Amino acid sequence: MDRRKLLSWFGLGWLISFLPSSLSGCSDTNSVSNSSSPAAPESVAAAPRGEFKAIGSVAQLDKDGKLISTDKKILVVRDPKNSNKVLAVNSACTHKGCVVEWQKSSQEYVCPCHDAKFAANGSVKQGPANKALPTYAAKIEKGQVLVSS
Numbered sequence: 001m002d003r004r005k006l007l008s009w010f011g012l013g014w015l016i017s018f019l020p021s022s023l024s025g026c027s028d029t030n031s032v033s034n035s036s037s038p039a040a041p042e043s044v045a046a047a048p049r050g051e052f053k054a055i056g057s058v059a060q061l062d063k064d065g066k067l068i069s070t071d072k073k074i075l076v077v078r079d080p081k082n083s084n085k086v087l088a089v090n091s092a093c094t095h096k097g098c099v100v101e102w103q104k105s106s107q108e109y110v111c112p113c114h115d116a117k118f119a120a121n122g123s124v125k126q127g128p129a130n131k132a133l134p135t136y137a138a139k140i141e142k143g144q145v146l147v148s149s
């Protein structure tokens with residue numbers, strides 16, 4: 001066997017041993033977010049996309065004027081234009097990521113870092129932020145506030 005043929009056999013052997021492992025890395029069987037998983041997600045943000053998850057009761061929302069998810073990434077308030085509806089936004093300010101706070105008296109989110117202001121629906125009312133807060137679908141069902149991320 002000449003040297004060229006020997007090297008081509010080594011190359012083929014390497015390809016055969018490498019290919020199955022690289023292909024399995026592309027399959028969905030390794031996906032962490034499997035909706036049939038028996039374990040409940042830890043947060044709304046970790047819930048499968050499109051699935052609603054309770055983040056608190058309507059009674060708590062009305063008592064505090066807001067609800068915040070356990071991971072502090074989602075804020076929910078009553079819609080100032082329709083108190084039968086709820087609005088959910090991502091709490092990270094779009095300027096530099098500080099957590100915004102709901103001001104019940106002025107019905108707006110205020111960023112404590114550089115004073116950006118956002119409406120209840122997440123739209124920018126005052127800079128320096130120039131992008132709206134991302135929103136999530138939210139609804140009330142059986143006394144619970146449900147949010148889908």
Ligand code: FES
Pocket residue numbers: 093094095096097098111112113114115116127128129
């Ligand atoms: Fe919110 Fe700067 S981080 S205004």
